[in-house]
Amino acid sequence: MAYISLREVCKVYPNGYCALKNINLDIEAGQFIAVLGPSGAGKSTLLRAMNALDPATQGEITIDGVTLNKKNYRKIRAHVGMVFQQFNLVDRLNVMTNVLVGRLAEHSWLSSLFYLFPKMDYQIAEAALREVDLLDKAWSRADKLSGGQQQRVGIARALAQQPKLILADEPIASLDPKASEEVLKLLRKICSEKGITIIINLHQVEYAKQYADRIIALNAGWLVFDGSPEQLTAAKQAEIYGTTYEETSHEPELVLAHT
Amino acid sequence: MSTNTLPTKPKNLFPVWLSVVLALLWLIIWDLGVDFKDLLYGIEDMTEYFSRYGTPNFSNISSYLYLMVQTLVTAFWGTTLAFIIAAVVAPYAARPLTPNAVAYRVARELLNFMRAMPDLLLALIFVSSMGLGPLPGVLALSVHTAGFLGKFFAENMERVPAGKYEALSAVGAGFTQKIVFAAWPSMLREAVGNTLYIFDRNVRMAAVLGLVGAGGIGLELHDALRLFKYNQASALIIIILITIVVIDNLSSWIRKVLN
Amino acid sequence: MNPSWYWPTPNGKPPLTAVLSVVLPIAVLVLTASTVDMSTNKVFYALPRMLDFTQHLWVMPDWHYLPQLGKKMLETVEMTLLATALAVMISMPLGILAAKNASPNPWIFRMTRDLLSFIRALPELVWALVFVSALGLGPLPGIMALALVTVGFMGKFIAESIEVVDFKAIEGLESTGCTKFQSILYAMLPQAVPDFIGSLLYILDHNLRAASILGLVGAGGIGYDMVMSMRLFNYERIGMIALSIYALVTLLDRLSDVFRQKAIGGILNVH
Numbered sequence: 001m002a003y004i005s006l007r008e009v010c011k012v013y014p015n016g017y018c019a020l021k022n023i024n025l026d027i028e029a030g031q032f033i034a035v036l037g038p039s040g041a042g043k044s045t046l047l048r049a050m051n052a053l054d055p056a057t058q059g060e061i062t063i064d065g066v067t068l069n070k071k072n073y074r075k076i077r078a079h080v081g082m083v084f085q086q087f088n089l090v091d092r093l094n095v096m097t098n099v100l101v102g103r104l105a106e107h108s109w110l111s112s113l114f115y116l117f118p119k120m121d122y123q124i125a126e127a128a129l130r131e132v133d134l135l136d137k138a139w140s141r142a143d144k145l146s147g148g149q150q151q152r153v154g155i156a157r158a159l160a161q162q163p164k165l166i167l168a169d170e171p172i173a174s175l176d177p178k179a180s181e182e183v184l185k186l187l188r189k190i191c192s193e194k195g196i197t198i199i200i201n202l203h204q205v206e207y208a209k210q211y212a213d214r215i216i217a218l219n220a221g222w223l224v225f226d227g228s229p230e231q232l233t234a235a236k237q238a239e240i241y242g243t244t245y246e247e248t249s250h251e252p253e254l255v256l257a258h259t
Numbered sequence: 260m261s262t263n264t265l266p267t268k269p270k271n272l273f274p275v276w277l278s279v280v281l282a283l284l285w286l287i288i289w290d291l292g293v294d295f296k297d298l299l300y301g302i303e304d305m306t307e308y309f310s311r312y313g314t315p316n317f318s319n320i321s322s323y324l325y326l327m328v329q330t331l332v333t334a335f336w337g338t339t340l341a342f343i344i345a346a347v348v349a350p351y352a353a354r355p356l357t358p359n360a361v362a363y364r365v366a367r368e369l370l371n372f373m374r375a376m377p378d379l380l381l382a383l384i385f386v387s388s389m390g391l392g393p394l395p396g397v398l399a400l401s402v403h404t405a406g407f408l409g410k411f412f413a414e415n416m417e418r419v420p421a422g423k424y425e426a427l428s429a430v431g432a433g434f435t436q437k438i439v440f441a442a443w444p445s446m447l448r449e450a451v452g453n454t455l456y457i458f459d460r461n462v463r464m465a466a467v468l469g470l471v472g473a474g475g476i477g478l479e480l481h482d483a484l485r486l487f488k489y490n491q492a493s494a495l496i497i498i499i500l501i502t503i504v505v506i507d508n509l510s511s512w513i514r515k516v517l518n
Numbered sequence: 519m520n521p522s523w524y525w526p527t528p529n530g531k532p533p534l535t536a537v538l539s540v541v542l543p544i545a546v547l548v549l550t551a552s553t554v555d556m557s558t559n560k561v562f563y564a565l566p567r568m569l570d571f572t573q574h575l576w577v578m579p580d581w582h583y584l585p586q587l588g589k590k591m592l593e594t595v596e597m598t599l600l601a602t603a604l605a606v607m608i609s610m611p612l613g614i615l616a617a618k619n620a621s622p623n624p625w626i627f628r629m630t631r632d633l634l635s636f637i638r639a640l641p642e643l644v645w646a647l648v649f650v651s652a653l654g655l656g657p658l659p660g661i662m663a664l665a666l667v668t669v670g671f672m673g674k675f676i677a678e679s680i681e682v683v684d685f686k687a688i689e690g691l692e693s694t695g696c697t698k699f700q701s702i703l704y705a706m707l708p709q710a711v712p713d714f715i716g717s718l719l720y721i722l723d724h725n726l727r728a729a730s731i732l733g734l735v736g737a738g739g740i741g742y743d744m745v746m747s748m749r750l751f752n753y754e755r756i757g758m759i760a761l762s763i764y765a766l767v768t769l770l771d772r773l774s775d776v777f778r779q780k781a782i783g784g785i786l787n788v789h
Contacts, residue, residue, distance in 0.1 A: 093526075094526065094527075096526050097526040100526055111523060114525075115525055115526060115532070116523040116524065116525060117523065117524060117526065118522070118523050118524075119522055119523075119524065122524065139527070139528050
């Protein structure tokens with residue numbers, strides 16, 4: 001039984017727009033999967049369906065044996081981390097508090113009302129910060145950090161959940177190349193060392209080939225590619241992005257700019 | 260390809276709006292039957308009237324000061340109670356936070372109702388239930404301003420970027436946790452500004468509510484004017500004036516410091 | 519099973535500002551409770567009386583009162599609109615004079631600022647009292663009182679908007695050699711328009727509520743009827759009055775929401 005499985009998953013928005021069409025996927029634990037595709041292909045929708053931020057309208061999503069339904073969203077989310085393109089940290093709070101937010105699912109509203117956390121949470125948060133190499137910034141306000149650092153805090157927050165799965169929705173789209181590579185290396189390391197499954201949305205095909213174990217591509221809501229990086233030939237790329245074969249074979253960097 | 264000729268200038272409706280407004284105002288002046296010439300005649304009367312206030316009588320100054328303090332305290336109590344009520348109701352009236360559509364509608368209508376009731380009417384009702392004194396004033400102010408503050412808070416919460424709430428949903432946080440860790444830290448500055456503004460407003464209202472018997476310096480002013488004791492009235496007005504100016508400046512200063 | 523709980527600060531204790539901002543107000547409340555006769559007893563005993571009061575409200579409305587109610591409500595609305603319009607006209611030039619970077623000289627700036635402060639400082643009702651004594655009963659004193667206080671607020675608001683305007687646009691204009699007045703008109707005012715609309719809508723709302731009370735001192739509007747019907751325990755009328763005020767205020771609220779969306783969205787094109 002696969003760790004994550006999607007069966008005939010569709011997502012239709014209230015205005016009639018169909019963002020995901022009949023997706024079938026099986027994902028084993030511990031894989032590093034890159035999701036590619038032009039803008040509007042449904043990459044974000046796919047990820048957000050998996051932690052029910054935008055629940056699927058049809059089909060079944062099962063994570064670690066539990067099928068998603070209205071009643072268990074919060075329970076599932078407790079062990080599924082998410083990393084966002086805009087980082088989504090709370091600016092006014094310090095880094096440590098932002099990371100501790102990852103532990104909230106375990107506590108009741110009463111202790112959260114007073115911003116109190118048990119000692120154990122601090123130990124988990126510390127370990128997470130150590131993993132992303134930001135211990136020295138633990139007490140700085142989140143908005144005083146650079147983009148790359150803020151994203152690493154976002155990753156630490158996900159790690160604090162002690163997740164088995166991390167969904168990264170275009171985590172490097174707002175970062176410069178150097179910070180992007182740091183984040184990708186970090187995610188890759190987390191996957192390899194801790195066995196956490198990572199599903200990451202990307203625009204850059206080269207990064208996908210470099211870091212991923214498996215590549216999935218979407219186009220207009222359809223699953224159009226599912227295979228290893230080696231299988232992603234220039235011809236296949238052209239199919240996915242709708243460019244012609246000649247354009248992609250000469251200038252691999254050109255396929256980056258589909259924003 | 261862009262055109263070679265200048266596209267037609269969009270119709271400028273401003274003069275139309277302006278004429279409509281002016282016509283409306285003319286209509287109103289006609290309907291009300293106000294004659295601004297009365298103002299000119301009135302100026303003589305007003306100057307004579309103001310001269311009666313010329314020599315303020317501060318002989319009862321200690322009791323006046325006590326009443327002013329009572330008015331200030333009424334405003335403070337009213338504002339604090341309003342803050343508590345608003346803080347509890349506002350999250351239900353904020354779209355990104357509210358647990359369900361019914362709660363949202365109820366909360367919004369409740370806040371609207373509290374705002375729409377004139378504080379004077381509320382004060383009258385409370386005075387008839389509790390007798391004269393500052394307490395009915397406190398309650399009237401609490402209920403009325405809770406509506407304002409609640410709406411401000413709800414609007415602030417709605418203006419927080421959606422991503423912050425999403426990050427908290429993604430870790431499995433509940434209603435209260437989202438309020439504590441996303442809404443309040445992000446809107447703290449505006450919330451304090453709103454509260455100071457409401458306190459400012461409440462000091463004025465508390466002085467006025469005294470006119471219907473809800474305690475404070477307003478009551479004394481009302482009595483003084485009824486007995487044509489203009490010198491005492493002018494002393495009272497001066498005290499009210501100075502207090503309000505001081506409070507105004509204090510709250511501006513606090514807001515500057517916060518920024 | 520009692521792990522120790524800490525705050526997310528370096529020393530595990532809550533930050534000082536947080537503690538003070540909770541403890542100080544509570545301390546003030548406790549100390550001043552007696553000053554405002556705050557006793558749970560009093561509130562408790564008042565509850566049945568208030569319930570009694572609301573029960574009385576559920577009576578058949580006094581239909582004969584309807585025409586007068588309508589007249590007075592209309593008067594209230596008209597007072598609001600007229601007073602606000604007057605105030606806007608007067609406060610534009612005053613606002614410019616009261617803005618540090620637009621005022622012709624520092625003396626005028628200071629004097630205008632202080633004048634605005636002064637007229638703002640007294641509640642509308644107190645001004646209305648004054649005007650009634652000089653002009654007699656009727657809506658005119660109410661309009662003057664409202665307009666005056668609104669000028670105080672609007673003037674300050676306009677002055678502040680002008681003061682925080684983006685200097686790049688102004689530099690752009692001044693480099694073409696235009697006069698100060700022109701730079702005000704073309705650079706400062708347009709930038710301040712969206713905030714102006716927002717505050718205008720807010721002031722309309724505030725003035726409508728204020729106008730509904732001014733009748734208390736005879737300055738026109740529904741206020742007089744409101745107080746009289748309370749004093750005479752005329753429950754049918756109180757309910758009608760309260761309901762119509764509620765309806766009007768809510769209507770204005772919805773209208774201004776709609777208008778706010780449209781105006782700030784850019785339909786308001788001056789040129």
